Amino acid sequence: MxxxxxxxxxxxxxxxxxxxxxxGLSLMEVVQATGLPRGTVHRLLGALRGIGYIAPRGGRKIYVLGPRLLRLLHLGVAPAAVSSLVQPMLEKLVTRFKETAFVAKLVGADVQSVAMVVPGSDGQSYVQPGRVMPVHAAASAKAIFAFQDEALVEEVLSRPRTRYTENTRVEEAELRADLEQVRRQGFALCDEELDPGVLSYACPVHLEGAGVLYSIGLVGLSRRLGDHPRSEVVATLRAAAEAFSKGLPSGLHRPVIGEVPALGEERSG
Amino acid sequence: MxxxxxxxxxxxxxxxxxxxxxxGLSLMEVVQATGLPRGTVHRLLGALRGIGYIAPRGGRKIYVLGPRLLRLLHLGVAPAAVSSLVQPMLEKLVTRFKETAFVAKLVGADVQSVAMVVPGSDGQSYVQPGRVMPVHAAASAKAIFAFQDEALVEEVLSRPRTRYTENTRVEEAELRADLEQVRRQGFALCDEELDPGVLSYACPVHLEGAGVLYSIGLVGLSRRLGDHPRSEVVATLRAAAEAFSKGLPSGLHRPVIGEVPALGEERSG
DNA sequence: AATATAGTTCTATTAAATGGAATTTTCAAA
DNA sequence: TTTGAAAATTCCATTTAATAGAACTATATT
Incomplete structure (x- = not known):
């Protein structure tokens, strides 16, 4: 070797x-920083760009880390590491709605709850880490899966599903329609699909360049949580999701200005 | 191709x-998941482990993502994303010592201030992002560079240095001794090396698996800040640094239980 | 238009990847 | 402890890619 x-x-x-x-850096800057020959760097950059680990910024030949790498890095972060970050946000939600607030994360082909704050006596909170949410009957999971690759969605939908309540969707067509609705509306709703009398909302957390890996939401008794206007709940959750995505190491240094690099092959451009 | x-x-x-x-996954699990031949997967895993992108978990032949990927994530994160996280911590420091508290970050071969809270009238704070701290005359920079690779240190020390005050160290030997002292003591001190009459402390923030990318510290007039016992200041900053490192997404999925993989080559183990 | 600099392509040589088979290790059951 | 099967590792002839320097083209700059 x-x-x-x-x-x-x-x-x-x-x-x-x-x-x-x-x-970001140009080819020559990378050459200077690494000490590698021009031709070699050119090939390395081409290969890295080919798999999406780096991406050209703007129209210019300046390279920054790419979306695929960012997604990998986020997936690699332990769920526990996130919980302390989101604790304050969840507590705000709890204060406002007097209902349980949570954050869930995509882990492999599952969605797990990562952090949870319950409306206890005086802000007391406990985390319930690692609980896997059923894809077909949890707003948290729907909010995340609605924005995943078709391959992952297909894998998930191929698994057997339990009908927890009358409202539980078990047909693939129903679930796909649900996911489509989540994409359109920007939030997921779970109305007594998992537990009778329990309602939950969740909003996807869009991480710049890394897609959706988390969701943030509320769970509570339908009678109580249902009393709040839907628009109010959703607007609040959306704001929390945005704050979350900004608080997490989410983006590259700068947003890509100018052309968005096309997916798939784009040779000899 | x-x-x-x-x-x-x-x-x-x-x-x-x-x-x-x-x-984590075993070799055969990766074989099944990827469809690649055994021999090939074995080599791929070996190469990835060789550069620290994956690491064996425990003593067993189970692989998880490695520390070096995390470092990449932190390096790629915009400094601004951190400031909201550390604001409360800095405010606590300010309340306690009535001096300016700050967080600095390694950006390329520079250390930049990322967030800063001054002891204003009523907790008013302003961030002064992007200011590059001189390596040889700022506690924030010393606390970070003391824990970087020799290659980076060498690059940094090869740059010209300004003698700001009588106390400013400009000789490489002096600076190297400084860094060594920082490593031993766990904190950096800058006693009127940048501005006359100004004293600053900084502690490195050790991110699990990602080394030191941040420092957190205090700046103030020597006469005032110097009145606090050094041990008290350092203990407080150390605690803040630890809280900081826990608040950031710093860990991979699980801590490695059992043997800690040695750096460098460890073949046929 | 002239010139310098960055980016790309080309090419013979060297080095590494490949994957199937052989071998050794590991682990659990008898 | 023995035994057997699965996992992990090593081996190796073949194929394929990486290398680095030079030639070439594109892109600013004056």
């Missing part, structure tokens, strides 16, 4: 060089 | 497979 650690070491070096540059 | 997107596509597939499994 080579003395320098193989080809991956070069790719890693390139990624770290780009990560350290807030505004 | 190959039809499948090259070798990186396989590495990416492997990483994503592992990312979807919080508890």
């Amino acid at each position: 080579s003395k320098d650690g193989g080809i991956l070491a070069r790719y890693a070096m390139t990624l770290e060089t780009l990560a350290a540059a807030p505004d | 190959s039809k499948d997107g090259g070798i990186l596509a396989r590495y990416a597939m492997t990483l994503e497979t592992l990312a979807a499994a919080p508890d």
Whole structure:
């Protein structure tokens, strides 16, 4: 084997060089930073761009870390690490609506609850980590799966589903319609689909460049939570989701200005 | 060129497979998930482990995402995303010491101030983002550079330095001794090295698996800030640094239980 | 238009990836 | 402890990609 650690070491070096540059780097800047030959850097950048780990910024030949890498990094973060971050947000929600607030995360092909605050006596909260939410009967899960790849959705929908209540959707067509509605409306609703008399809302958390990996929502008795105007609940959750996405390491240094790089193959452009 | 997107596509597939499994996967599980031949997967995992992108969990041959990926995430995060997180911590420090508190971040080969709270009338705070701290005359920068790779330190020390005050260290040997002291003591001190009459403390923020990318500290007039016992200031800053590192998404799925994988080469273990 | 600089393509050489088979290790059941 | 099966690792002839430097093209700059 080579003395320098193989080809991956070069790719890693390139990624770290780009990560350290807030505004992205041109090919020649990478050449200078890494000490690699021009031709080599050109090929490395091309390969990294090919798999979406880096992306050109704007129309120019300036490269920054790409969406696929960001998504990977977020997936790699432990759910527990997030909970302290969102605790204050959840407590605000609880104060306002006097209902249980939660954050859920995509873990593999499951959605797990990550943090939860209940309207206890004086802001007392407990976390219920790792509980897997049923995809077909939880607003938290719907809010996330509505924005995942078709492949993942298909895998998830291929699993057997329990009919918890009369309202539980078990047919694939119904669920797909649900997900489509979530995409249109920007929030998920679960009206007595999991537990009778229990209503839940959830909003997807869009992480810039990394898609949707979290949702934030409220659960409560239909009679109480249902009394709040839907628009009010949703608006509040949306605001919380936005704050969440800004509080998390979500984006690249700067939003991509100009052309959005097309997915799929775009050779010899 | 190959039809499948090259070798990186396989590495990416492997990483994503592992990312979807919080508890890690064995070689054969990766084989099944990816459809690649055994021998190939074995080599891929070996290469990824070699650069720290994945790591064996416990003593067993189960692989999870590695620390080096996390560092990439933090490096890629915009400084602004951090400031909201640390604001409350800084305000606590200000309340306690009646001095300016700040957080600084490693950005490329510079240390920039990311957030700052001054002891204004009633908790009023303003952020002064992006100010680059001189490496040789700022506690914030010393606290960070003391824990960086030799290559980075060397690059930084190769730059010209201004002698701001009588106390400013400009000799490389002096600075290296400073950094060594920071490593030993766990905090950095800057005693009238940048501005006459101004004293600053900073503690490194150790992110689990990602090294030191931030520092948190205090700045104030020597006469006032110097009145506080050094041990008190340092203990408080250390606590803040620890809280900071817990508040940031710092951990991978699970801490490695059992043996800690050695750095460098550890073949045929 | 001239010139320098960045980016891209080309090419013979070197090095690594490939995957199937052989071998060793690991682990659990007898 | 023995035994057997699965997992992990090593091996190796073949294929394929990486390498680095030079030639070339595109893109500013004056």
